[in-house]
Each structure stands twice: as C-alpha cells, then as structure tokens.
Amino acid sequence: xxxxxxxxxxxxxxxxxxxxxxxxxxxxxxxxxxxxxxxxxxxxxxxxxxxxxxxxxxxxxxxxxxxxxxxxxxxxxxxxxxxxxxxxxxxxxxxxxxxxxxxxxxxxxxxxxxxxxxxxxxxxxxxxxxxxxxxxxxxxxxxxxxxxxxxxxxxxxxxxxxxxxxxxxxxxxxxxxxxxxxxxxxxxxxxxxxxxxxxxxxxxxxxxxxxxxxxxxxxxxxxxxxxxxxxxxxxxxxxxxxxxxxxxxxxxxxxxxxxxxxxxxxxxxxxxxxxxxxxxxxxxxxxxxxxxxxxxxxxxxxxxxxxxxxxxxxxxxxxxxxxxxxxxxxxxxxxxxxxxxxxxxxxxxxxxxxxxxxxxxxxxxxxxxxxxxxxxxxxxxxxxxxxxxxxxxxxxxxxxxxxxxxxxxxxxxxxxxxxxxxxxxxx
Amino acid sequence: xxxxxxxxxxxxxxxxxxxxxxxxxxxxxxxxxxxxxxxxxxxxxxxxxxxxxxxxxxxxxxxxxxxxxxxxxxxxxxxxxxxxxxxxxxxxxxxxxxxxxxxxxxxxxxxxxxxxxxxxxxxxxxxxxxxxx
Numbered sequence: 422x423x424x425x426x427x428x429x430x431x432x433x434x435x436x437x438x439x440x441x442x443x444x445x446x447x448x449x450x451x452x453x454x455x456x457x458x459x460x461x462x463x464x465x466x467x468x469x470x471x472x473x474x475x476x477x478x479x480x481x482x483x484x485x486x487x488x489x490x491x492x493x494x495x496x497x498x499x500x501x502x503x504x505x506x507x508x509x510x511x512x513x514x515x516x517x518x519x520x521x522x523x524x525x526x527x528x529x530x531x532x533x534x535x536x537x538x539x540x541x542x543x544x545x546x547x548x549x550x551x552x553x554x555x556x557x558x559x560x561x562x563x564x565x566x567x568x569x570x571x572x573x574x575x576x577x578x579x580x581x582x583x584x585x586x587x588x589x590x591x592x593x594x595x596x597x598x599x600x601x602x603x604x605x606x607x608x609x610x611x612x613x614x615x616x617x618x619x620x621x622x623x624x625x626x627x628x629x630x631x632x633x634x635x636x637x638x639x640x641x642x643x644x645x646x647x648x649x650x651x652x653x654x655x656x657x658x659x660x661x662x663x664x665x666x667x668x669x670x671x672x673x674x675x676x677x678x679x680x681x682x683x684x685x686x687x688x689x690x691x692x693x694x695x696x697x698x699x700x701x702x703x704x705x706x707x708x709x710x711x712x713x714x715x716x717x718x719x720x721x722x723x724x725x726x727x728x729x730x731x732x733x734x735x736x737x738x739x740x741x742x743x744x745x746x747x748x749x750x751x752x753x754x755x756x757x758x759x760x761x762x763x764x765x766x767x768x769x770x771x772x773x774x775x776x777x778x779x780x781x782x783x784x785x786x787x788x789x790x791x792x793x794x795x796x797x798x799x800x801x802x803x804x805x806x807x808x809x810x811x812x813x814x815x816x817x818x819x820x821x822x823x824x825x826x827x828x829x830x831x832x833x834x835x836x837x838x839x840x841x842x843x844x845x846x847x848x
Numbered sequence: 849x850x851x852x853x854x855x856x857x858x859x860x861x862x863x864x865x866x867x868x869x870x871x872x873x874x875x876x877x878x879x880x881x882x883x884x885x886x887x888x889x890x891x892x893x894x895x896x897x898x899x900x901x902x903x904x905x906x907x908x909x910x911x912x913x914x915x916x917x918x919x920x921x922x923x924x925x926x927x928x929x930x931x932x933x934x935x936x937x938x939x940x941x942x943x944x945x946x947x948x949x950x951x952x953x954x955x956x957x958x959x960x961x962x963x964x965x966x967x968x969x970x971x972x973x974x975x976x977x978x979x980x981x
Contacts, residue, residue: 531959567962626906630967631966
C-alpha cells in the first residue's frame with residue numbers, strides 16, 4: 422500500500438463570512454459550519470472558540486481531538502464506515518491540515534475529564550497545546566442519554582473535521598511524504614529479507630460507554646484481532662469514542678498520527694522490516710481477552726515476526742490484555758517490547774500496573790499518571806471548570822479560588838499517552 | 849438455561865434494577881467497591897470462576913464507587929487459578945488506591961452507575977454466544 426500525505430501548514434484560525442484556507446490561515450464561518458452539528462436534534466447549543474499556542478486558555482472537559490484531512494486521490498474517504506463510505510482506504514493521496522485540530526468539548530458525564538492548557542506548565546504535558554485549535558463546545562438537549570450524547574458529540578467532531586478537510590482539497594501541499602508498506606512476498610526479497618521482521622500490535626480500548634473505539638465503523642469490542650495496513654490509519658480507519666483516561670487514551674488525532682507506525686515506517690528497510698499492524702481489543706469479558714490475545718500471537722506467528730511492539734490504551738482492565746499479549750508473543754518466540762504508562766502513586770513507588778509477568782522484560786513507560794501538578798490560572802476557560810473537582814486525578818478542592826488547579830497528570834489530555842505521543846521524555 | 853449459568857455481584861443499584869429480572873444478581877446495597885471484590889474473591893475460593901475483568905474499565909478506582917463482576921453460578925471442585933490471580937491483582941490495585949474523601953452529587957453518582965452498567969452490559973453478547981461457561 423502506498424499513500425502520499427500532502428501537508429498544508431495551518432498557522433492560524435480566524436472567523437469570517439466564508440470557509441476557506443487562505444495564506445495558511447483557516448477562515449471559519451461558524452454559522453455555516455455549525456449547521457450540520459445543530460441539525461442533530463440532540464444538540465441543544467453549539468459554538469466555536471479558537472485557541473492558539475501560547476494563549477492563556479484552558480480547554481476542558483475535552484472529548485476528542487481530530488486533525489482535518491481530505492482524500493484527494495485513491496479509493497475511499499476520510500473516516501470510512503463512519504463519515505465516508507466503507508471502502509478500504511490507505512492508498513492514493515491525502516491532504517492534511519497540519520498544525521491545527523478540531524477539539525470537541527463539553528461534559529458527557531458529570532465526571533468528565535481532559536484538560537488542554539495552551540500555555541504554562543500544563544501545556545508542556547499535552548501535544549495539543551502546540552496546535553491552533555478550533556474548539557467545538559456543545560451542550561445536549563436536557564434528558565439526552567449519555568450513550569446518545571456521546572455518539573452525537575463524536576459525530577459532530579468528525580463531521581466538522583471532514584468539512585474543514587474538504588477546504589484543502591485543491592491546495593498545493595507545503596510538504597509531501599510518501600508512506601509505502603510491502604506485501605508479505607516483497608518482505609522476503611532483498612534487501613528486506615536480511616532485516617528482522619517486526620510487527621506492531623496496537624491495543625484498542627473497547628469496554629463500553631466512554632471506552633469505545635471504532636474500526637471502519639465497527640465497534641472494536643465486537644472484533645477479533647486482525648491485520649490493518651499502516652496507511653489505513655492515516656486516512657481515519659480507526660476513530661476514538663473514548664472519553665475516559667484523558668492522559669492515556671488515544672484520540673482520533675493520535676490514531677491519524679500514530680508515532681509508533683511513523684517510526685516503524687521510518688526505520689523500515691534500514692534497521693528492520695516493518696511487516697504489519699495487528700489491532701486487538703480490550704474487552705470486559707475475560708474469554709474475549711484470552712481469545713483476542715491468542716489471535717494476536719497466532720497472527721504474529723503467521724507473519725513470522727521476529728519482534729513486536731505492543732502499545733496499550735487505558736488503565737487497569739487493559740493491563741491484563743497487555744500482559745496476555747506480551748507473554749503469548751514471547752512464548753511464540755516473538756521478542757516483545759511493551760509501551761504503557763504507570764499509576765505508581767504520587768511518589769512513584771507503588772506497583773505501576775495491575776498485572777505483570779517475568780516475560781514483560783522490555784518496557785517503555787510514558788510516565789506516571791499519578792504525579793501531582795499545579796496548573797496556574799488561565800485568563801480564559803473554554804468549556805467549564807464545574808467538573809474539575811470530579812475529573813480523574815482531581816480531588817475535592819482541586820480547583821482553587823484563584824482558578825489554579827492542583828491535580829494529577831492524568832487529567833491532562835495525552836500527558837502519558839501509551840503510543841509515546843508525548844512532548845516530554847527522558848531521552 | 850442462560851440465566852442460571854452466571855451471576856452478577858454488584859453494589860450498583862442500576863445494574864440490580866436492570867438485570868435482576870433476567871439474571872441472578874447479588875446486590876450489595878451500601879457496600880463499597882472493595883466489599884464487592886472481596887465477595888467475588890471469596891466465591892473464587894469456593895470454586896466459582898470469574899467471567900469479567902474486576903477492573904472493568906479505565907474509570908479509576910478512586911473515582912467510581914461501583915463495581916460489578918460476572919461469575920459462574922455453578923462452582924467446580926477446584927479453585928480456578930486464573931480467577932484467583934486476577935481477583936488478587938484487582939484487590940491490590942483497589943486497596944492501594946487513595947480514599948475518596950469527597951461525596952458526589954446524585955447526578956454524578958448516576959453517571960457512574962450508567963458507566964458501570966455499560967461495562968458489564970458489554971460482556972452480554974459474548975456470554976450469550978458462549979455455550980458452556
């Protein structure tokens with residue numbers, strides 16, 4: 422599969438009387454762009470706000486972050502099976518509005534979490550502080566069920582991102598990068614045949630309301646482990662329906678820009694042969710966990726992998742899947758590195774995962790989500806602070822009188838992301 | 849019959865209300881999350897097997913006051929090592945987690961109940977597709 426990503430750099434967002442990308446600035450006509458959002462009978466109010474890097478702005482509670490893209494050549498469209506028809510994506514040409522995102526905000530449940538600070542110490546912990554964010558703030562009609570509102574908010578974000586992506590269809594990219602993955606047969610020819618065969622096992626959160634992920638529109642909890650092309654993700658084959666674990670959930674932005682995939686493609690043909698991506702779920706039912714991890718190991722063996730990288734999503738329950746995947750891969754002779762994060766207490770001294778095994782002897786950690794942080798007050802809040810005392814990592818009195826927040830890292834969007842999509846590292 | 853093949857232990861009134869007529873539900877009113885898991889663990893020692901992850905979702909133990917776990921309703925003669933291991937690990941996580949010093953408003957409590965119900969509900973299609981648990 423071969424996909425060319427044409428990056429169009431966005432250096433600002435402003436409101437105007439039309440929708441366009443002009444001189445690297447996204448111009449938004451809010452009325453026009455909100456029309457499809459407000460057409461949903463469940464959405465009572467919706468409005469846009471703009472947040473730029475360095476501004477004294479706090480966005481919370483954030484649901485999803487989405488990068489606008491448009492398919493300009495090749496089969497299918499962005500977010501197949503959800504917004505576009507279900508055709509297989511990942512080949513041809515796609516334009517990316519780089520440097521910006523659509524951020525959906527507003528509480529789905531009363532303990533909703535997720536903070537993006539655009540400046541200050543908190544901004545260092547979230548990659549989204551470096552983007553020009555068009556924030557879609559929504560409120561549901563009273564009495565709307567949590568499931569229904571989660572879906573409405575999810576669709577509103579995706580619809581808006583696709584409409585914005587469409588504005589870049591006829592633009593000339595500032596940079597183009599071609600990503601190409603080989604077939605199995607090509608992988609056995611020189612020079613790839615001399616390199617170690619490495620696969621990527623991507624775990625997807627799939628446990629129920631606020632914990633869901635969709636693959637080509639299929640609820641991931643109703644899937645068994647399968648293969649997906651690395652470039653398919655770049656066209657939005659996987660989207661987030663996940664609103665818990667702000668620090669270590671994968672937003673749709675993460676799925677589109679998966680750094681494990683990007684690094685493996687970068688190393689492909691040089692130090693390793695990137696054979697493929699296995700996606701596997703994280704279910705509540707224990708037999709599902711056993712089946713899915715068995716299938717992960719089976720597919721890895723089928724692909725004759727020498728090594729695998731496994732990335733986790735979420736906390737607690739998925740620790741079991743992580744260790745099952747790791748041990749079964751290792752027992753099949755596949756050398757395995759896991760990427761996770763830690764809940765090791767404020768002092769970092771507690772057992773960081775809910776499961777462990779001697780075979781999990783190569784671990785990359787994305788940080789300790791329990792670490793305390795004080796976020797300074799911001800001049801402007803997009804969304805609401807009413808829920809800060811109830812967000813993960815917050816506690817009674819988290820929100821101080823001056824507007825500062827004492828909380829754990831886990832309240833910050835993407836702070837300990839288990840794809841390694843973080844701004845801080847020990848490197 | 850399906851309803852006799854598993855039971856649900858919970859302190860979530862919404863799970864009790866939603867499932868009691870269809871399935872065997874042991875509702876621990878006023879019990880905390882630790883109590884529910886300890887009861888599950890004790891049944892594991894009597895030969896019952898655990899069917900769903902005791903740390904069901906990614907809502908943190910120091911956030912949600914609710915736990916629901918699905919188990920077999922029949923017990924074997926031996927202790928299931930996998931069930932015991934997963935329960936002891938879950939209890940270790942819950943017991944090390946900090947206390948919840950604040951009280952939630954009824955609407956936030958209800959949201960936690962809805963999430964917990966959704967997590968245990970997500971196992972139903974799988975259990976229904978299984979012949980012998």
